Amino acid sequence: DAGITQSPRHKVTETGTPVTLRCHQTENHRYMYWYRQDPGHGLRLIHYSYGVKDTDKGEVSDGYSVSRSKTEDFLLTLESATSSQTSVYFCAISEPGTPSTDTQYFGPGTRLTVL
Amino acid sequence: AQSVTQPDIHITVSEGASLELRCNYSYGATPYLFWYVQSPGQGLQLLLKYFSGDTLVQGIKGFEAEFKRSQSSFNLRKPSVHWSDAAEYFCAVGATGTASKLTFGTGTRLQVTL
Numbered sequence: 001d002a003g004i005t006q007s008p009r010h011k012v013t014e015t016g017t018p019v020t021l022r023c024h025q026t027e028n029h030r031y032m033y034w035y036r037q038d039p040g041h042g043l044r045l046i047h048y049s050y051g052v053k054d055t056d057k058g059e060v061s062d063g064y065s066v067s068r069s070k071t072e073d074f075l076l077t078l079e080s081a082t083s084s085q086t087s088v089y090f091c092a093i094s095e096p097g098t099p100s101t102d103t104q105y106f107g108p109g110t111r112l113t114v115l
Numbered sequence: 116a117q118s119v120t121q122p123d124i125h126i127t128v129s130e131g132a133s134l135e136l137r138c139n140y141s142y143g144a145t146p147y148l149f150w151y152v153q154s155p156g157q158g159l160q161l162l163l164k165y166f167s168g169d170t171l172v173q174g175i176k177g178f179e180a181e182f183k184r185s186q187s188s189f190n191l192r193k194p195s196v197h198w199s200d201a202a203e204y205f206c207a208v209g210a211t212g213t214a215s216k217l218t219f220g221t222g223t224r225l226q227v228t229l
Contacts (some may be wrong), residue, residue: 031215042205042219043159050215090158097216099166103149104217106158 004107005026006091010012012113019078021110024089027069032074033092033104034058034066043090049074081114088112117142117208121220128196129228136188136191136223138180138206147209149190149217150180162204163188176200201227 003026013019023032026045031050035043035058045058047066055066063085065077091107120140128134136182148167151159163174170182180191189206206220 015128040221042221044219045216092159094215099147102147102166102215103161103164104215105161106151108158 003089004093004105006089006107006110008110012115013081013092013114015082016037016080016103019081019112021076021081021089021112023074023076025074025091025093026103027095028071029093029095030071031094032068032093032094034074034076034111035090035092036060037090037109039089046076046089054094081112082098083114086112086114117146117193117207117210117218119206119218121204121206121223123223124221125224125226127226127228130198132198133194134191134200134225136204136206138189138191138220140142140187140189140206140208141175142187142208142210142211145184148180148182149209150178150189151205151207152176152202152227153205153222154161159205162191174185196225196227198227198229201225 005024007022033048034046037043044060048063049055049068067075089110092104094104095101120139122137149164150162153159162178163172164180165172172180177195203222203224205215205222209217
């Protein structure tokens with residue numbers, strides 16, 4: 001399995017509070033991604049990073065921000081959590097270059113509940 | 116932009132029976148195609164992928180998938196299902212030349228009866 005950890009694994013918070021989720025990798029892959037998974041929607045991309053300090057928006061980026069100050073860490077922040085952000089959040093990594101390496105590998109997920 | 120459709124939300128098969136999970140994609144060129152499996156409470160595990168070449172792709176756990184350009188499909192198959200195959204299966208499509216922007220289907224939940 002790819003060396004990807006996510007913390008925390010579970011979190012319960014209240015509406016209006018800030019929340020930061022962390023993704024840590026030991027594979028030295030350039031690309032990192034944050035997805036959310038909701039029933040009936042599959043996985044939807046929130047933000048992704050293609051290098052240190054280089055990030056871009058995905059299809060459901062409203063209400064989320066990200067930062068990447070080191071290759072191995074990618075942070076997802078909910079500035080003011082809302083109940084609609086209750087979801088399971090997955091981090092993924094990939095290393096573009098050749099077809100054999102250009103594949104997304106996923107972390108174990110973080111279950112976030114916003115009350 | 117690419118899109119993916121998994122027509123079957125839920126499928127039930129008996130242990131030992133064959134399995135086919137459907138995936139249809141929309142993309143103007145030859146896409147990168149993936150199948151992932153997710154067990155309850157777990158992350159997604161890559162089963163197999165297609166980039167180019169041989170249209171029949173072998174994966175882990177005895178799974179295979181066939182890319183059919185004429186039908187815009189990438190169906191997943193297994194000749195004999197085991198109870199441990201019960202999980203949710205996701206098809207994903209990426210643009211030609213990169214897996215960095217994947218679009219996922221909504222998933223098919225597989226139940227295996229003994």
